[in-house]
Amino acid sequence: MPGYLKTVLSGRGVRVMLMILTVISITAALQLAQQILAPMSFALVLGVVVSPLADRLSRHGVPRLAIALSLLVASTLFVAVILLLIEPLIGVLIEELPRIKTVMARLIDQASSLLRGIETISQEIEESVGAESVEPQTAIPSVGDALWLAPSFVSQVFIFIGTLFFFTLTRNELYDLTGPLKPRLKHADKVVSRYFAAITLVNTGLGAVTAAAMMALGVEYALLWGLAAGLLNYILYLGPLLITAGLVLAGILQFHGAYAVLPPLAFLLINLTEANVVTPLVVGQRMSMNPLLIFLVIVFGLWLWGPVGAFVALPLLLWLSVLLEPQPGAMDQPGGDPLRKVI
Template sequence: MLKTTLSGRGVRVMLMILTVISITAALQHAQQVLAPMSFALVLGIVVSPLADKLARFGVPRLAVALSLLLACTLFVATAILLIEPVVNALIEELPRIKSVISSLVDQASSLLRGIETISEEIENTVGADSVEPQAAIPSVGNALWLAPSFLSQVFIFVGTLFFFTLTRDDLYRLTGAMYGRLKHADKAVARYFAAITVVNAGLGVMTAAVLMAAGVEYAVLWGLAASLLNYVLYLGPLLIMIGLAIAGALQFHGLYAVLPPILFLFINLTEANIVTPLMVGNRMAMNPLLVFLAIIFGLWLWGPIGAIVALPLLLWLGVMLDPRHSLPEKQVDDPLEKIL
């Protein structure tokens, strides 16, 4: 009897492991479809309270869906256009960055004895001719080949966002008893990201002002990048710190070169430990380990889009599974309730 029970449990555990592996493989294989679809659903959830308010004011559903689709599309396009100057500035500074990195590598290599001998032996063993040059800029043919894939993802994003906003209430009603919890989860996620957006805007302004006062080049662009990347917790601020460390090494000398990343670290720690808890509150707090693992998993699964949608999906699931959020909406204390 005991052996039968253990074997049954073992089978269930193995089936669960195989199910998780199969689902993960399916999600990664269907990235071209599921990534833009998930991004559209997340945006639809974030703007859902606004859609409900417009519907209560008597605005037709079709007009609500079209207006929110236009607003979200303009928001995404504006974010991409705002990132473009940062990318262009990075491209312009690539020669200087390569020079600084090369000098740092040379200094580190000089501390290791015999490094040149080892590298020569490896080169003689492998052969210099076996190393192929890396392709720099994609050709026109490659760009034309990738264009249909990009357009199809845009089409999936636009269609999913429009029809989800148009039929969200009807879809939720099909769940029966889950209708109220789904609506509350949408409101909780929307309120959270409304607060985070305000915090990130303040973080960007403060970062730009402090870096400008310190004499850092492209201070406004650094503030913009900090504001946008702060949506991706942990990884976003880490990328900004690495970038500012490189920028400090390019522009300054001595100990003053580490000033830009230290200034941003102080600003980010103040935002993460004081400002964000005051704006969001303990009710929406999440386990840092779960947040970090979710972002890493999303980044590995779907790239940048996966890292962006990981946090709202985790938050949405947390609200759905938390029994505290089964209270009626009027009993839930939220500082942003009057806004949304």
């Protein structure tokens, strides 16, 4: 038998191949079950965020059912407000699409004049843009209409509400089933909750400063740019990149010459200050994870479940990192590290 076949058929080779097949199978299952697992994961993340508040209310004698109902209503209203705030952003983007297409066609035409052999492509783009600008604009449904017309939206809302309510109601009983892991689970919940509260405060300030800066520069829809900056900053790296790219396009659409680069440069300065000064002071060293790992996890979540996956990716990564971190002296105890018995 050839040497490479012995290596492939060895115990280690079989284990590696089984691990690869397992990862592929789990990834495929996660993507196929997106309509169930995405709202469920979103609800669990919100449940973890509000869990310390639920524990505090429970210690003050508030019934667990009342806590679960009140936190469910508050969390659902929070998500609904976010969706309502996002709708104007989508509407503005739809209204500005003709202008964006025209400017992009002009930029492509200017770039093609410096190259040879792509004049035909440039003319086709210009003709298509011109044809679209002449055609009457058809009515485009709002984001709210699209959500309610989607057949799976109601079922996903039901999954989200049910998961959040029953997790908040029975969280202590579920953690009791884990035995010695319960203190670690509760500690991980507190870390994620504090991180979310801190980053929400930071993102609120970032959105306010961005809106003020865009107003000072005379950028159109300055308040919406601030809102978008605050919301997208929950998605590290990718969110600020999207805002920067959007402000580059907005500067080209509205201004001329060197003044067109001021909006993205101003936001970059604000974002760099937030990322390197404000966030480390507010969040602390808890988020001292590998930036590449954070980036890859967010990209994977975005590919897997879209915006919901990108939002829940970082809290889940933080929760797992806290849960799996070694405790001082745990290995010196007679029973060893209880977490290693599970994994």
